[in-house]
Every structure is written in structure tokens, then in C-alpha cells.
Amino acid sequence: MKTKQLPAGNPTRRRTLIRLMRLMGLALAPVAASAQTDLPRKPLRVGLTPAFVHDDYGVMEEWRRYLQGKLGRPVEFIQRDSYRETMDLLRLEKLDFAWVCDYPYLSLRDLVRLLAVPLNQGRPFYRSYLIVAADDTVRKSMRDLKGAVFAYADPYSNTGYLAPRYQVQQLGENPATFFRKTFFTWSHRKAIEAVSTGLAQGAAVDSYVWDTLARVRPDLTARTRIIDRSPEYGFPPVVAHRGVGEEDFRAVQAALLGMRDDLTGKLLLDRLNIDGFVVGERRMYDDVAKMMRAFGEYR
Amino acid sequence: MMRLFDLSLRHKVPLWGSLLIVVSTLAVSTALMFRAYDDLKQDLLASSEGLGHTLAKTLFPALLHDDLWRAFEIVRSPFHEDATRSPREVEAIFVVNPEMQIVVASDPLRLPTLSALADIGGDRAQLARALAASPLGGTRAFDFDDSPRIYFATPIAEAGRQIGVLVISHAKAGVRGRFLDLAASGALIGALVLAVILPINWYWGRRMAQPLVALASGMDALVHGQPSQLPREMYAYHDELGQLFDAYCDAATALHDKALLEQEVLRSERLAAVGRLAAGIAHEVNNPLGGMLMALDNLKQRGPLYPAVAKTMALLERGLQQVAGTVGALLVEARVAPRPLASHDFDDVHTLVEPQATARQLALHWHVEVPDSVELPAGFVRQILINLLLNAIQASEPGGRVRLHAVAAANDLRLVVANAGAPLPDAVREHLFEPFVSGRVGGHGLGLWVTYQTVIQLGGRIAADCGEGEVVFTVTLPLKKEPA
16 A cells, blocks of 8 residues: 655655754764754653652643743653652663752762752751651650651651651660651651651651641641751752753753742742752752761761 | 220221321331341441451551551541541541551551550450451451440451451441431331321221211111201212212102102092091081071062061071081082183182282282183182182281282193291191181181192192292192093
């Protein structure tokens, strides 16, 4: 069966031209770059994690479209419920960028570069909150939680795992036996729920998540009480795979930093409950590195 | 008790009907409620079994991997966040490990993780003992006496390895509450049904009983010889009761007619006997009387008499004349050759009675619709009319009114003579047409008797009625019929 004769044969010729230009582009990248802007490109793959309140799919979709518009190329959001999975995707080079916790960032520091750090209440820092049930008037510090059922957020969460374990260690106790039972909820929000329902007597959660929930779901946070606030740590950063080209790196960084400067971006930031993005520095995460070192995980 | 059975059907039929309806409604409701309770329990077992199996299956990997949060999410899944009542009155769902410790519970505040089931208190200790005592093959219900809950336990096992028991607890109060809800709605429906059916039964029962009661009292009267008619509208249908009604009505009518007939026959016979007796006596008296009057006449013609004798003779003659007059009235027979009745006969009668009416200041209303010639003997009719009219004139109070209404129809001539006045007393009516019965002072009481006899001889009928302040005599004479 033969297809119909195409008029003038132009499409075929143009396709050949494109292929040729691509080949040239590979050889003479800087020259060909401007010529390639209107051509379909492979999408930028961004990994999202429970490092922030990521279950409002409406906001996620709007943010994706916003970035797509700013960058002029397809953007794909790849959502995972555990840091481990996102870290694996980065290792497998299935992600170009990812918004991860500071603990995974440091764990993967040879694989990723710091791209931007969100501003939480005007500053690129956050803390770990130690919470108990609101009607629990007995427990006032980590020491009082000895022998309790304790909820961790994620084994690669700083505020939800590393920080509380470090705190227990500082008390001279072994984090593996200090609590009667521990379990992972795989998100800070669920860790708050675990405490508010009484399943766990204590949990350590991301201050940013708790504060955001206090704003949007005050009924959830009202049943919990913060008994301890950790020192400040660098906020979960957006990182870029080292394989990402310098140009894409700059473009995405500019798009994120520029969100503060236009109305749509501002509205999105407001809904994400952050104040914007800044270029971060590695030493903001030195305290996290110190804690990791305490567990022999940072060399 | 017997008095209850002796009650009138009017009360008995609706009472028994109501009793039956109430009893059957109660029986059906009770049966349905038992059934509903049973269903509820079966339902509870089935739903708990289904829920238990589903949850146990999904819980297995979570427990195996010690994923407490996942297990918590699973046991919480049947509860709706906003629903005030959880499905099927599930009070709590929890998992216990082989050491009878709570692994996870939907309500961790009351059933904290890692607490011993037996230590939680109440019936939980009983449950812990029961669960420890015997291995579970499948879902089993535990319903302890004076425990406020029913438990359904399902083993969490895969390929023969049991790692825990899933327990679904139901508040008995919830089950009872649901049953009470059901019972209440059942009772409401029952009450509504009763509210509709009882009045219908009452109405229907009374409707059935009323004609029966009427029939019974009618029969009673019948037995005592006073048949009374029952209104047929009381029961207008043609079922057995209707047939009974018809039969009663027929019987009552027949008895009534028979009684009337008997009365009439009796009266006629009496009158006939009296007539024969009177005629016989009159005949026997008339013959010697004629002789006596003849003798007196001869004596007068013989010559002059002593004044005293002449006076005595005149006295005798007047007396005998009076006797002759009376006797003559009793002898009803044709004295003149019959001549057909003509309309001028009525004019003659008018002329004859008018002076009497005028004398008593009475108004005469004359209405005659009669052809020139009627096939009836004029003399008899004139006598009837004069008798009745004079009678009416005599009976009227001065200033009253007397009317004649004569109409000739195809087969008969109807004469109605009426006068305003008080109705006739029953005693008078009874013997109205008998001789020597007089309604007034001074009459010899033969006028109506003679009229009656004449009418009977002509094959007609005469009736006296009282109505609307009038006394009415109606005479019906058949035409084209020879007088008997």
C-alpha cells in the first residue's frame, strides 16, 4: 500500500535540514544555540519531594506551567514520596533538578550542585520542631520522650530524622534504643497527624511544614504542641545534577530567582508559603554536615 | 364473659374486627422485628467479616515490614473524617500481636500502641484471654455478657503464618440503637396502618351490623304480628344479606296486605249481614204497614168521624208514615225504570241541595266533567250524590265550604264530595257505613248506609278519607256494567 504523493516534497526536505543543523549544533554548540530556541527540546525534569507542602496538585501544575513559560521549554515534574526514590532518580540521571532536603543534598553533594535556596519567613533557614500532643502537659523536652512511640518523617529528612537523632545522641543516649518504638510516616504532615491522633507520643517535624499547616489547616496543628525548637539549618535547597549544562543551570536559576519580581510568581510563592529563592551557599549547611559527621555519614 | 358474646352485632362485629386487626398487625410486626434483628446481626457479621478480610490482607505486608504508619492508615480507612457515625457502628479497629499487645489501633488515644490488651481494662481482658485460648480459623465473633461491645476477630495470616489478629469492635448500643430505629419506624408504620384500617373496619362492621340489627328487630315485630317495613336503602346490595332483606320486605308486605284484606273482608261481610237483616225486617214490617195505612185510609173515606177519633187517626197515620219512611229507606231497591245518567242530573242535584247550603251559609264548589250521557242508572247516582252532599252540608260548620268533583273517565265515574271540617274520629270511621250510626244529633244514621248499599249494588267502591282539613268521600262507579 502506497501513501499519497505529498505536494512539493517540502516537509521531507526540511526534516533533513533540521537533522543537519543538529549535527552542526553538536560540533559548534555556541553558534547553533540561538538557532535552536524554537525547536522542540527534551523537557527539563524536576524532582519534587515532601521537603515542602507538595500535595496541592493545583499549585504544582500552575508552577510547572509558569516555569515552562519562563524557560520556553517543556518542564516535567516528577513527584516521589520518599527522598530515597528521588535520590535514586538523580543517581540514575533521570532528573535534571530536584527540590530535596538538605540531608540528601549533602549526601549527594558529589552528584549535585546547589541551584537556589527558598526563603522561609524572609530567610533561607528552617528548624526542626519537636512536637507532642497538645494535651500532653507532662513531656517538656526530648528527655521526657524516652520510652515513647516516636514518629520520624523520612530516613533522609534532616529535621524529621537526622536532627532528633542527633539531639538524642547529645543527651548521651543511643537513638536506636532511646524510643520504645519508631516508625516513618514519609512526610512531615503525616508525622504531625501521627502525633495529633495519638499514634505517636512525639515527632520531629520541619518548621516550614508545621508553620504552613498552621496557616492552611490550623485544625491539624492545633492538636500538637511544640516543646523544642532546634538551631537553624539551611532550608531544603533546589539542586541541579552536575550533568546539567551551564546554560540550563543559569536559565532555571534565573527563573526561580525572578519569581519574586512578577505578579504570577509572587502569587505562586505565596501559595507555596515561601518568600522567594536566593542563591545559596554551601556553608549554610555546615551544621547539617556536623550532625552527619556525628553518625559517621560525612567524610 | 358470656355477656361479651351476647353483645349486639353492632358492637361485636367492629370489636372482633379491630381485635383481629390489632393482633395480626402486632404478630406481623413482631415477626418482622425479630427478622430485622436477626438480619442486623447477620449483616453485622457479614460486613465485619468482609471488612476484616480486606483489612487483614492489606495489613499483612505492613505488619511484616513493621510499617506502623501504613498499618495505621489502613485501620483508619473505614472511618470517615467528617461522618459523625462511622459505617456499621464500627467503634474501633485494632491489631494485636501474638503477645496480645496492641500493635496499632484506629483510636490510639484509647488503645495506645504497644500496650497490653489485658491491661486496657473492662472486657478487653476477657477478649485477650479468649484470643490467647484458641487459634482463629477465620473471622469469629466474641460477644461477652455484660460487655458493651461485640468483637469480630480476623487472623492476619498468609500461607499459614499468623503475625497478628485484627479486631473490629462494635458498640452494642449502636446495634441496639439501629434496631430501635428499625423497630420505631416499624411501629410507626404499624400505627399508620392501624389508623387507616381500624376506622374502615369500624365503619364496615357497623354497616354490616346495622341492617342485621334492623332485620332482627323487624323479625321480632313480625312474630308479634306487627310487621313494619324496613327502608331498602339501608342495605342496597344484592349479596346474601341483601337477599335476606328482600325476603323480609316481601314477607312484611304480604303480611300487611293480608291483614288489610282480612279487615276489609270482615267489614264487608258484617255490612252484608246487617244489610240482609235490615232488608228482611223492613220487608216483614212493610207488608203489615201497607195494610194498616190502607185501613186508615179506608176509615177516613167512610164518612165523618168524631173529632177525637179523627185526631187519633191522624196521630196514628203520621206515626205509621214515619215508620214507612224509615222502612222505605232500608229497602234499597229500584223503584223506577233505570235511565242513563245525564249531565243535567247534576244540575238538578245542585238545584236541590242549594237551598240547604244557603241556609247554612256554605259555599258550594261544583266541578263536573261528565258527558251528556253516562251508562249508569240516573236515579241511583242522584241518590248517592244527594245523600253525600246533604251529609257534607250537615257536617259543615256555618260559613264553610262543600265541593263536588265529578269526572267521567274511560272506565269509571269518579265522584268526590268533600267538606271542610275536623277529621272523623277513628271510632266513627270504623262503623261509618253501618245503619243507625250517626255522627251528629238528630240523624237516623241511614244516609251513608243506604249510599254504601247503593254503591255496592252498582259494583263500585266508596271510601272516606280525611286530609288537609277536609273530609273526603270518594265514590268510584264502573261504567258499562250492569248493576248487580
